[in-house]
Each structure stands twice: as structure tokens, then as C-alpha cells.
Amino acid sequence: MxxxxxxxxxxxxxxxxxxxxxxxxxxxxxxxxxxxxxxxxxxxxxxxxxxxxxxxxxxxxxxxxxxxxxxxxxxxxxxxxxxxxxxxxxxxxxxxxxxxxxxxxxxxxxxxxxxxxxxxxxxxxxxxxxELETLPKRFDLRVICGATGSGKTRILEALNALGAQVLDLEDLAAHKGSVLGALPDRPQPTQKSFETELFRTLHGFDPARPVYVEAESRKIGRIQLPDAMVEHMRASPCVAIDATRGARLEFLVRDYAYLGADVDELQQKIGFLKGLQSNETLERWKDLAARRELYTLFAEFIDLHYDPLYHRSQNRNFAGFSDAPTLPSDDLSPAGIRDLAERILTTHR
CATH class of the missing domain: 3.40.250.10 (Rhodanese-like domain)
Structure with missing residues (x-):
């Protein structure tokens, strides 16, 4: 040199x-x-x-x-x-x-x-x-699965607080992954910046210990996950969170409460579902948004959008899902989330 x-x-x-x-x-x-x-x-x-x-x-x-x-x-x-x-x-x-x-x-x-x-x-x-073509495959991933509203990101945070190694892809991408997932106070990074942070985060892990990650699609908002990351996640062991509909609904209303502050933006996001839902359904949802009836709105999201999408994709995309241990829950409060994290560490080390 x-x-x-x-x-x-x-x-x-x-x-x-x-x-x-x-x-x-x-x-x-x-x-x-x-x-x-x-x-x-x-x-x-x-x-x-x-x-x-x-x-x-x-x-x-x-x-x-x-x-x-x-x-x-x-x-x-x-x-x-x-x-x-x-x-x-x-x-x-x-x-x-x-x-x-x-x-x-x-x-x-x-x-x-x-x-x-x-x-x-x-x-x-x-x-x-x-490096990102091979680096993800050096780690023993444990994939947290569950329908939208199961508190998966909060479970990752609780696992991290308990000392586990956690890869929070949604935090790196500054997006919750769903059509409503844009964060109110954080713009998404550029694709290059996301990949740099993913590279840096992975290099901070100990390959001898498992890394917990949430099940994700290929895109989080406008961020594209590296192919090697997606492929390794889909081939890794899973743990399934089976939360009740009521617990999920309560969680979603709390976790997305900020959406009620900007009706125009919420209605715009609902409009992104055009082609996936009927015009009549979208107009009803926009009306619920205008009246800030988030509880009813999210209940319909669960029944008509989130759950059908989840059941179509999860079984097909993740090879370990069919054999995954299932953890039921009717409580997604902070205490309930911590309990789930402790159960994951006990049953799925």
C-alpha cells in the first residue's frame, strides 16, 4: 500500500x-x-x-x-x-x-x-x-411470526431488554411494514444508508448466539431487503405469536394512535389499498378515519385486509412456520409483551 x-x-x-x-x-x-x-x-x-x-x-x-x-x-x-x-x-x-x-x-x-x-x-x-450477499447466513436467526397487531416489534424490544440479540429491520428501515406503517417523526433512510446500517448491525452480533428477527416481506416501505437476508429468514426456525383478535385490536389502536392526528394523511394511506379493496369499502374506511373512529376502522382492517393477507403469505413464505411452536396470548400490554418475550427465551433458545 x-x-x-x-x-x-x-x-x-x-x-x-x-x-x-x-x-x-x-x-x-x-x-x-x-x-x-x-x-x-x-x-x-x-x-x-x-x-x-x-x-x-x-x-x-x-x-x-x-x-x-x-x-x-x-x-x-x-x-x-x-x-x-x-x-x-x-x-x-x-x-x-x-x-x-x-x-x-x-x-x-x-x-x-x-x-x-x-x-x-x-x-x-x-x-x-x-458482504451482504453472505453475512446474514452466518447467524442463527429465529423468526418471530404472527398476524398484524401481534406486537412483534414490541416483543423484539422486550427480547433486547432481556439481553437477547435482536435485529429490528423495521427500526433500521424507519417503517412498520404495513400500508399504514410510515412513522410520523422519522423519514425512511435511503436504500444505501439502510444497507450500511444493516451491515454495521450484523457485524455487531455474536454468531455463537441466536438472533431474533421479525418476519418481513421483501420490502419495508420503500426499502428493499437484500436477497440473502430474505432467503435466510425464510429458511430459519420460527416462533408463532397467536394473539386473540381483541388483544390485537387493542394493541393496534394504541400503537397507531398518532394516525388520528392527521385525517388527510390517514385517508391518503387508505387510498393506497385501491385495487385490493372495493371502492365502497375504501370510502367507508375514509369516513371512519374522518370521524376518528380508529377502533372500528382497525377492526375492519384486521378482518378484511390484514388477516386474509397474512394467511395467504405466511405459510407459503416461511419454511419453518408449519413446525413453529405457538405462543397464545390475550394480553399485549407491556406486561403481556414481556411475558411473551420471556416465554420465547424459555422455549426457543
């Missing part, structure tokens, strides 16, 4: 990881733990790109260099002026080219042992995609 360069395998050898790309690139995805110190902001990057295409590479570099020098000077004066001589940062850009190279040159001239990530973010992204 050339002096001043490092590979993705050496990330942990540095005191700080600096992302020199634009804020928009950083927002889409980044190496975990990296800080954003762009050498060109979003507007500047667009300007330089336009000059490159419409005028010449020389003119783009001439104008871009002045912008880069000014931005690096700003970072040196604000972010790094108190760093000791022993500080060792790693800098990356998209391909490990001029943006990170310029930054590293100045850092090394000052006297810091700065390095440039070989291949940049592109190499990191390639590694994540390649």
Missing part, C-alpha cells in the same frame, strides 16, 4: 474519518462514524460539474481549486485547529481522487499522519454490497 493511503479493512486504525464529499452525498450514505467536511458544497459541486461539461476540464479545475482551498481552510480553522500532532485522520471522497487527495495533502503538510481511503466511498459501498 502506498504511503498516505489506506484500505477499507483499516478503518479502525484512525482517530477520525472525514467525508470530503458534498452534503448531499453524505446525506445519502456514508461510512459509519464519519464526519462531513465537504471540500465542495452541493451548489459548488454542481457549478464545477457544469463548467467541466460546457467549457473544459482545465477551467473546472481552476475554479474548483479556489473553492476547495477556501473550504479546506475553513475546516482547518474551525474543526481541526485543536487537534494534537499525534491526530491521525482518514479522508475519503467518491473515488479516492482529487477531493480527498487535496484535503490529505494539506493535512500532511501541516504534520498530521493523514491518509486517503483507496478507492473512496465507492470501495466501501462495493464491500458492503458484497
Amino acid at each position: 502506498k504511503k498516505g493511503f489506506a484500505t477499507v479493512a483499516q478503518l479502525n486504525a484512525f482517530d477520525e474519518i472525514i467525508d470530503a464529499r458534498s452534503p448531499a452525498e453524505f446525506a445519502e450514505d456514508r461510512i459509519p462514524g464519519a464526519i462531513s467536511c465537504p471540500v465542495l458544497d452541493n451548489e459548488q459541486r454542481a457549478i464545477v460539474g457544469t463548467i467541466y461539461k460546457q467549457q473544459s476540464a482545465f477551467e473546472a479545475r481552476r475554479i474548483g481549486a479556489a473553492m476547495v482551498a477556501e473550504n479546506i481552510a475553513h475546516h482547518l480553522k474551525t474543526r481541526f485547529q485543536d487537534k494534537p500532532k499525534s491526530w491521525r485522520p482518514l479522508v475519503y471522497c467518491w473515488r479516492g481522487g482529487q477531493r480527498s487527495g487535496s484535503f490529505v495533502t494539506w493535512l500532511r503538510l501541516i504534520g498530521w499522519d493523514a491518509c486517503q481511503l483507496e478507492g473512496g466511498y465507492k470501495n466501501w459501498r462495493r464491500m458492503v454490497v458484497t
Whole structure:
């Protein structure tokens, strides 16, 4: 390896990881733990790109260099002026080219042992995609199944509190998975960012211990699960939560109570079911939403949408479902959820 360069395998050898790309690139995805110190902001990057295409590479570099020098000077004066001589940062850009190279040159001239990530973010992204083709299969997954409203995500949270290893895919995807599943206070991440977090989370698990995960379809909202993740989940042992309809209804009304605050959004989500339900049913549901009658609305969701969908898909998709131990419950309160988690750990270690 050339002096001043490092590979993705050496990330942990540095005191700080600096992302020199634009804020928009950083927002889409980044190496975990990296800080954003762009050498060109979003507007500047667009300007330089336009000059490159419409005028010449020389003119783009001439104008871009002045912008880069000014931005690096700003970072040196604000972010790094108190760093000791022993500080060792790693800098990356998209391909490990001029943006990170310029930054590293100045850092090394000052006297810091700065390095440039070989291949940049592109190499990191390639590694994540390649690893996710095999990484999920290294773990002993235990899949929590159950109809919508069975409290599966809350059960995962309780299992985590009891010390079990838990992979909460819906939390990583910031979505509950159903047509009503968008969260009120968290937008979904980008696909790349989700995959980076999945990669990071899986690497934090002990392969010698089971990992509990909720049964999911291939998509959670607009996030696509990696094929290897889906295939391994569907081939893994299951545990089935058999909660009563009444317990599920009470749970759904509590868990989705925030939907009553924005009638227009709730009606819009109901509209996404067009083609799956009759127009008459959808209009009735929109009317229930307008009157904030969530109890009646969710009761109809269970009977006409959630349960028929569950019974069509679960037996077919998960090979271990037919042999899964079944845990009945008529209580999905926090205490009832904890009891289910304890029973899972007792019967399904």
C-alpha cells in the first residue's frame, strides 16, 4: 500500500474519518462514524460539474481549486485547529481522487499522519454490497411470526431488554411494514444508508448466539431487503405469536394512535389499498378515519385486509412456520409483551 493511503479493512486504525464529499452525498450514505467536511458544497459541486461539461476540464479545475482551498481552510480553522500532532485522520471522497487527495495533502503538510481511503466511498459501498450477499447466513436467526397487531416489534424490544440479540429491520428501515406503517417523526433512510446500517448491525452480533428477527416481506416501505437476508429468514426456525383478535385490536389502536392526528394523511394511506379493496369499502374506511373512529376502522382492517393477507403469505413464505411452536396470548400490554418475550427465551433458545 502506498504511503498516505489506506484500505477499507483499516478503518479502525484512525482517530477520525472525514467525508470530503458534498452534503448531499453524505446525506445519502456514508461510512459509519464519519464526519462531513465537504471540500465542495452541493451548489459548488454542481457549478464545477457544469463548467467541466460546457467549457473544459482545465477551467473546472481552476475554479474548483479556489473553492476547495477556501473550504479546506475553513475546516482547518474551525474543526481541526485543536487537534494534537499525534491526530491521525482518514479522508475519503467518491473515488479516492482529487477531493480527498487535496484535503490529505494539506493535512500532511501541516504534520498530521493523514491518509486517503483507496478507492473512496465507492470501495466501501462495493464491500458492503458484497458482504451482504453472505453475512446474514452466518447467524442463527429465529423468526418471530404472527398476524398484524401481534406486537412483534414490541416483543423484539422486550427480547433486547432481556439481553437477547435482536435485529429490528423495521427500526433500521424507519417503517412498520404495513400500508399504514410510515412513522410520523422519522423519514425512511435511503436504500444505501439502510444497507450500511444493516451491515454495521450484523457485524455487531455474536454468531455463537441466536438472533431474533421479525418476519418481513421483501420490502419495508420503500426499502428493499437484500436477497440473502430474505432467503435466510425464510429458511430459519420460527416462533408463532397467536394473539386473540381483541388483544390485537387493542394493541393496534394504541400503537397507531398518532394516525388520528392527521385525517388527510390517514385517508391518503387508505387510498393506497385501491385495487385490493372495493371502492365502497375504501370510502367507508375514509369516513371512519374522518370521524376518528380508529377502533372500528382497525377492526375492519384486521378482518378484511390484514388477516386474509397474512394467511395467504405466511405459510407459503416461511419454511419453518408449519413446525413453529405457538405462543397464545390475550394480553399485549407491556406486561403481556414481556411475558411473551420471556416465554420465547424459555422455549426457543
